[in-house]
Amino acid sequence: MSIFNEGLQVVNVGLPLIVEGVPSGQVTQLDWRPPAFGDAEVARLALALDSPETDEANANAIGIVQRVRPQLTRVRPASEVVPGIADGRMLLHAGPPIEWERMCGPMRGALIGATLFENWAETPEEAESLLDSGQIKVEPCHHHGAVGPMAGVLAPSMPVFVVTDPSDGRFAFASLNEGLGKVLRFGAYDEEVISRLVWMRDILGPILDRTLQSFGSIDITSLIGQALSMGDEGHNRNVAATSLLTRRLAPTIAALEPSSDAIAVLNFLAGNDHFALNISMASAKLSMDAALGIDKSTLVTAMARNGVEFGLRVAGTGEQWFTTAVGPADGLFFPGYGPEDANPDLGDSAITETMGLGGFAMAASPAITQFVGGTPSDAIAATRSMRRITLGPHPAYPLPPMNFTGSPSGIDVLKVLDTGVLPLINTGIAHKTAGIGQIGAGIVTAPPEVFLSAARALAKARGIG
């Protein structure tokens, strides 16, 4: 009788559409989505994969990842430290594997620039035909223990951050951040860009290396942990980590000769708020690779974009990539640009989200909403929603606005399929034409297809079918 007398109270687990017309105060809308994005076959596989063995493998995997304490020890030429990069003419790029012919504008531009930088060609036309001819091998950074933002192009003569885990001697590498404006990673390759790369090779890299040799190594986890309490999220906002690092290293840099070089390096660090991004990326790469190949684990070990496809790697399937077409980011555009100018999403920088930073640590960074859109409470909601798809908070990355609970870390393919919640990636937006550069920033979600593919492969590997 009471439902007639006391009015209707509706609990809806489906589309909000279905309760349209019911006053909103009477509706409790559950955030439920069909498992496996509605793919019944994968839903069945996911259910079969969800076993105590998987839980054990994942607990092991996340424990290993979270215990890595990456140390920044050196800045060396890639040719000297990045495995395989000096075998013949080779250039590395962001994201999963892709052939030169299918690459997007910014990545092609960056490869042309890197070819000029290496003096393999004298003109952009010559560089392009050299790349057309296949005489320069192009392979993903990720296949060489490295990561790079946006186009992510790494050439043998470029200096790289050398990050190591002293407990097992593993290494990861990342290029040095060029700053904003006309830069190689957005596909620019004019004189200004190449000269800067030459300066970075000849001055910045060697000065930073001598600095680290003299100062000692930098504990990156601790640097980023402190930066999270200062409004960074370790992907799109890096001003705190950059400022802390510069302040700490400045006395050592200032002590190096010639002083004109030391001053130029300090000026460069003072002018580049994103300098620490690539360090954060190398650190995340080293940490996540620790779980590569852990049998039965459904932990995501890499998310990366090449501007055409999104790629996913999972611990239990090792070095295999699950890929699908990628779209452009939705976000805030710089004046004069809009979605029609945007390149599809690009770069290895989503390794930070894979680790539990970036979009996952948004709560730490209310100020970033002015850059990527949304409000500070959206930022907190974003972090909260990432808890639903991760294996556990990262103990070294407490988020002050969330009462110091750790940033949600370690994406579980099965949790993504179960909840329908997709990883949030806090990304820069590149112009689709090479060389124009960054035109905005925003949030993207990883595409559902790669999680479906990953589940199929994980099931196959375990004879579930």
Next chain:
Amino acid sequence: MSIFNEGLQVVNVGLPLIVEGVPSGQVTQLDWRPPAFGDAEVARLALALDSPETDEANANAIGIVQRVRPQLTRVRPASEVVPGIADGRMLLHAGPPIEWERMCGPMRGALIGATLFENWAETPEEAESLLDSGQIKVEPCHHHGAVGPMAGVLAPSMPVFVVTDPSDGRFAFASLNEGLGKVLRFGAYDEEVISRLVWMRDILGPILDRTLQSFGSIDITSLIGQALSMGDEGHNRNVAATSLLTRRLAPTIAALEPSSDAIAVLNFLAGNDHFALNISMASAKLSMDAALGIDKSTLVTAMARNGVEFGLRVAGTGEQWFTTAVGPADGLFFPGYGPEDANPDLGDSAITETMGLGGFAMAASPAITQFVGGTPSDAIAATRSMRRITLGPHPAYPLPPMNFTGSPSGIDVLKVLDTGVLPLINTGIAHKTAGIGQIGAGIVTAPPEVFLSAARALAKARGIG
């Protein structure tokens, strides 16, 4: 009839005690306190003062204060720039006026140290008897356009930050922060302390001055605004402002000769997370003094503690101090110390709260709760409660976690009396014995008595009685 059938719903405007026993779900407790802290005479005066003329004066005063854009231009010896400090033997101290005989331990220690530093005495005993004899004048920093944290002792040979408002040519000054540990401002005066002061006088001050001469002046409002988006609150947490400033100035410092001095300065800046505090204080002093003497305005222009008394200044009563005895801060103590070791609250640093920083900007600084106690939501609640007693948000100090609304700024004596809400001050805690140093940090409220005294004086000045 329904109140008998549907149960009791209580709205309580008095002490929570009175509704004890009523289930808490049935009680709405209003945060109401009797006006003027229960002083009926002052409540009547406050009511009379609450007029359109007062509103107009306050709107004028807060507008003037918020439009000041303090510039850090130089670092000069106090004797050269601080008015009156070089007239005979004079030392300045924190808080409202107090005679040597009544001073607390840390302030006496700091004055002994400053006497040794100035070479007016050779031993602490000699310094003490010189101070006993009255041959060294002691006056408040505030009376000389200056501010100093904790004991706040300023001697003529010390270097000071010179902060100016280019629009009217006014100046404010603050000592340079010595760092943590054994330092003069906590009353220590041994060899280590005096040597550091000598180094600051001979090396740090001149190098910083040459840096500013070469780099140009620093817009402090913009520096602090950015630091607020990086977890500083501009009083007890200054790591962001210090890091940003150091990173910006490092190239210029590194270019100065001799390089050994430049390196020593960069090392000092790298090791002192509170370096920017004194700059924030001088900036707040310059801004608040712009309202000094604005007729009829009930805006608080200074809050300062000398370790014995708390002092308040109000725009409409000019340079008059309203004082009352001050207690120790309640907060988190460093291991081995407790409330029984704490000196009563001390220092001019509450000028930052007077401006709308520190305790008023707590929301910007969730991480500070680990230093002063409480939780991040307490920090937001603190900022929110300060809205009730302030004249308006500071447009240059947006707080990201509060959706970028400005920090509550400009304490109104009448609002304090009306709401019974007292200004929150985020403070360091000094040991009561000279020289032991900081033993904790916490939150204090300004004492109610000074607001009662201020209201009486404001009323008297306007012939209300």
